[in-house]
Amino acid sequence: MKKQYLDDSLALHTDLYQINMAETYWEDNVHERKAVFELFFRKLPFGNGYAVFAGLERVIDFLQNFHFSESDINYLRDDCGYKEDFLDYLKTVRFTGTVRSMKEGEIVFGNEPLIRIEAPLVEAQLIETAILNIVNYQTLIATKAARIKHVLGDATAMEFGTRRAQEMDAAIWGTRAAIIGGFDATSNVRAGKMFNIPIAGTHAHSMIQAYRDEYTAFHKYARRHKDCVFLVDTYNTLKSGVPNAIKVANELGDKINFKGVRLDSGDLAFLSKKVRKMLDEAGYPNTKIVASNDLDESTIMNLKQQGAQIDIWGIGTKLITAYDQPALGAVYKLVSIEDENETMLDTIKISGNPEKVTTPGLKRVYRIINRYTKKSEGDYITLEHEDPQNEEVLHMFHPVHTFISKYVRHFDAVDLHEIIFKDGKFVYELPSLQKIRSYTESQLHLLWDEYKRTLHPEEYPVDLSEACYQNKIDNIKLVKEKVETFIQEHSD
């Protein structure tokens, strides 16, 4: 029988090539060279005008606990064939780097370094896959949630997706991300316990089916559960479900708190208006109507346009699976590395597509906030040593189409990066989830509405400082000259 290993660490939650590169660096004795990687995405998801950064808390946990367990080492030896000398080295590897990152819940845009890792090359490489895995998913779901919440306004958004999520981790961390994006509560009890998220829920069709009739089911449920929301669409919403709910509420009166009804099929606009009228006329004007059934931001917008009388929206599949765009596409690129003389040299990755050419060097991201309007003028990426707050006038120009530019005065430049780890030591104070959620909300206020509309939003400026831009051009030149020389040397 094949040997079974304990699943007791996350160090092997990586791609094989990372371990092979680690072995190469280690054997060549360059593994300790200081390397700087930046994590960023290029294109905003869902055609949205911004994204909501999420995943930092899990990244921190991953880095704090990073080590190869005994079973990892045994597997790498016995099943993968790595040699003992390299495995002896791997046993000693921990994360010793410095990490700067956007705060969780930050409003972020394409091409901005969300996380910057400065670490020995081998460590920075070994953690890449897991970090991308975490941030790509959680940022995607937080962004989808924010899009949905934007359409909902002040109405309550409930996360209902666990049964449809891509397995358990996605349900749990997706729920947390949904809260960051503005959702109010979840039906997932474990997520409630783990993250102190408000939990809420109604009941399923199966309960009606189990009792065979709605009246009995509602009555039995109400005897034990205060705060009743009855699901009224199992047989016939208007002729049976709602009348039965009202009958039970009338009979039990103050013994229960009749909170409302849930609709899960049919024409939600038409039904919700009719149901509202029935509840009001029966003397229950304060009851709420909950709706669910494959909802997403466009269906919700449509329902609102039709005057749907829905107070609480339960959203599952389309949120938790990021149904219309299942991946974010964030990447992790080397921007600088130490050479044999211990000098840091910037590095670049060239592409035929100018938008895909990486921006070399250690960078910072500043949000440029107009002191009068209190709105953001855009984000400004600088090299590490620059401080835009020292400038009287800031020249902000498009990083590819440089003729698109503006001069900004009277601004505050807010550094968006926090220091999370310093030389392997955790130096950050983790905010509560509710604090993160409020932070997202407050940061959204900094954006003009044009960047926040769900359809064809304006492109938010993410510009490079002149020094950062020039450094990029110089690096492109250097690489081009190298390639030219190589071609000439090998042309005959």
Ligand SMILES: Nc1ncnc2c1ncn2[C@@H]1O[C@H](COP(=O)(O)OP(=O)(O)OP(=O)(O)O)[C@@H](O)[C@H]1O
């Ligand atoms: N008035 C409306 N305008 C636009 N979309 C609506 C409206 N009412 C419901 N919808 C949406 O239309 C879709 C209808 O789904 P579906 O075709 O499965 O019908 P259903 O009524 O849910 O039937 P079932 O009993 O099989 O669940 C859902 O995504 C729902 O949210």
Ligand SMILES: O=P(O)(O)OC[C@H]1O[C@H](OP(=O)(O)OP(=O)(O)O)[C@H](O)[C@@H]1O
């Ligand atoms: O539609 P979503 O956005 O994915 O929201 C979650 C769905 O899960 C439940 O349906 P399901 O048919 O699984 O169970 P039920 O019998 O309780 O309706 C619920 O009624 C929602 O329709």
Ligand SMILES: O=C(O)c1cccnc1
């Ligand atoms: O509580 C509910 O109504 C609920 C929970 C999960 C999925 N659908 C509905």
